[in-house]
Every structure is written in structure tokens, then in C-alpha cells.
Amino acid sequence: MSGPAHPSLAAERTALAWRRTALGLVAGSAAAGRLLAETWGSAAWGVSVVGTLLAVVLLRAARRRRLGVHGRRRWALTSAEALTVGRDPGGRLVTACAGASVLLGLAALAVVLTWPV
Amino acid sequence: MSPAASLPAGCEDGGMETEQRAPDGRFPRWVYGVGSEPDARFSLANERTFLAWARTGLALLAAGVALEALDLPVEPGLRLAAAVVLIALGTLAPAAAWWGWSRAERAMRLSRPLPAPVGFGLLVGGVGVAGVLVLLGLLRA
Known part of the structure; x- marks a missing residue:
């Protein structure tokens, strides 16, 4: 493959990367809820619910950006469209994802430190 | 007359940044508030x-x-x-x-x-x- 890639391919790769990461967050928060339930009781499932909701929000935001803003279904982006789409929320998504991952890390620390030996 | 002259005293240095601030609400401003779009x-x-x-x-x-x-x-x-x-x-x-x-x-x-x-x-x-x-x-x- 030679020459610069079409911007919409970059947007697609990025949307897929968001999808993988969101799936990881869902799996991680589900596991954290299950494991914390051993010591916290049913309240621990809140971790799973919050994590899953957050991942859904991230997915929807990334998808909206991939398709074009405000829910218009445009699978084939022109170069110019891909350029504007690629610049949509950016930092907010990244910050939310980093925050959710750090919170999941704290939940994992709680799992390990309260695990019955 | 430069645009900065119409600003209150002390805001001259900030004039450039105000001009470059994109009309969108992208976050964080310390990233998106400077420079030009890559x-x-x-x-x-x-x-x-x-x-x-x-x-x-x-x-x-x-x-x-x-x-x-x-x-x-x-x-x-x-x-x-x-x-x-x-x-x-x-x-x-x-x-x-x-x-x-x-x-x-x-x-x-x-x-x-x-x-x-x-x-x-x-x-x-x-x-x-x-x-x-x-x-x-x-x-x-």
C-alpha cells in the first residue's frame, strides 16, 4: 500500500479502536462487579452497571462521530467530511475513557485487597 | 489601529488566543485553544x-x-x-x-x-x- 490513506479509513480504524476499548471496559466492569459481589454484596453490581453505561456512551459518541454528526447515517464519508468528523468531540471522549479506566483500576485494587485468601 | 487597542489594558497578550479560540466547545482548552488544526x-x-x-x-x-x-x-x-x-x-x-x-x-x-x-x-x-x-x-x- 502506498500513498496517504484516505481520511475516512483513519476514521474507521479509530472507531474500531474505540469499539475494542469499550468492549474491554464492559468486560472489565462486569468482572469487577462479579468479583466485588463476594465482599460487597449486591451493591457491587453497581460497578458493572456504571461501567457498561459509560462504555455505551463512549460507543455512541464514537459512532456518531464516525457516521457524521447528529445521527445522519453516512457510511461513505468524503475526504472533507472525514476531516470534520475526525475533529468532533475528541478530548471529551478521551478524558471520559481515561477517567473510566482509572476508576476500574481502583475497583480492581479493591477486588484484590478484599479478596478472601 | 490594531485590534488590541480596543481591548482593556492588560489584555493585549491574550488577544491572539481569543482570536484563535475555535467556536466549538472542544475540551481541554489548553490543547484545543492553541495553534491550528493538524x-x-x-x-x-x-x-x-x-x-x-x-x-x-x-x-x-x-x-x-x-x-x-x-x-x-x-x-x-x-x-x-x-x-x-x-x-x-x-x-x-x-x-x-x-x-x-x-x-x-x-x-x-x-x-x-x-x-x-x-x-x-x-x-x-x-x-x-x-x-x-x-x-x-x-x-x-
Whole structure:
């Protein structure tokens, strides 16, 4: 493959990367809820619910950006469209994802430190 | 007459920044409030790098939790120490990734050289330490 890639391919790769990461967050928060339930009781499932909701929000935001803003279904982006789409929320998504991952890390620390030996 | 002359005293230095502030509400302002738009592909690549770090962090968390939860035949003290090291790394990774993402995006907007990556040494060293702890724990079990 030679020459610069079409911007919409970059947007697609990025949307897929968001999808993988969101799936990881869902799996991680589900596991954290299950494991914390051993010591916290049913309240621990809140971790799973919050994590899953957050991942859904991230997915929807990334998808909206991939398709074009405000829910218009445009699978084939022109170069110019891909350029504007690629610049949509950016930092907010990244910050939310980093925050959710750090919170999941704290939940994992709680799992390990309260695990019955 | 320059535009700055119409601003109140003391705002002359801020005039440029006000002019460059994009009409959108992108966050954080210390990244998006400076410079000019880079090629969107570079911004997207920067985002994917952040996401790769975030997933690395998730994998580290999974490894740390699995060490404890799967009841592996490793000496309990060393096993817990290794798990805590992995989980600490997994918690730091997304934070460091956010910091790296914002610095890289800012550098690209300002057409400056990319900053050196953060956290490589810590990641490699930490995983190595956790591995040694598990190995010792296996031998002592």
C-alpha cells in the first residue's frame, strides 16, 4: 500500500479502536462487579452497571462521530467530511475513557485487597 | 489601529488566543485553544495511540485480578504484591496515556516536535518486577 490513506479509513480504524476499548471496559466492569459481589454484596453490581453505561456512551459518541454528526447515517464519508468528523468531540471522549479506566483500576485494587485468601 | 487597542489594558497578550479560540466547545482548552488544526489523520492516530494504552491498562488490570482470583499456586504474599504492582500500573496507564495524548495533540497543533512518550520505562520495569515476584512465589509455594 502506498500513498496517504484516505481520511475516512483513519476514521474507521479509530472507531474500531474505540469499539475494542469499550468492549474491554464492559468486560472489565462486569468482572469487577462479579468479583466485588463476594465482599460487597449486591451493591457491587453497581460497578458493572456504571461501567457498561459509560462504555455505551463512549460507543455512541464514537459512532456518531464516525457516521457524521447528529445521527445522519453516512457510511461513505468524503475526504472533507472525514476531516470534520475526525475533529468532533475528541478530548471529551478521551478524558471520559481515561477517567473510566482509572476508576476500574481502583475497583480492581479493591477486588484484590478484599479478596478472601 | 490594531485590534488590541480596543481591548482593556492588560489584555493585549491574550488577544491572539481569543482570536484563535475555535467556536466549538472542544475540551481541554489548553490543547484545543492553541495553534491550528493538524491533519485530521494525525489527530485520529493520536487518539488510537491513547486507546491502545487504555487497553494495555485494562489487560494489566485483568492480569492482576486473575492472579488473586484464580487461586494460583503462588506464595500468597508475593502473589498479592505482584497483583498490586500490575493493578497500579493498569491504573496509571490510562492517566499517563491521557497526559501523553494531550501533550502530543498540543504539539501537533503548534507544529512542534512530538514530546517523548511517557511511562514506557515504568511499564516495562513494573511488568518485569511483577514477573519476578510471581516467579519467586512459584518457587516458594
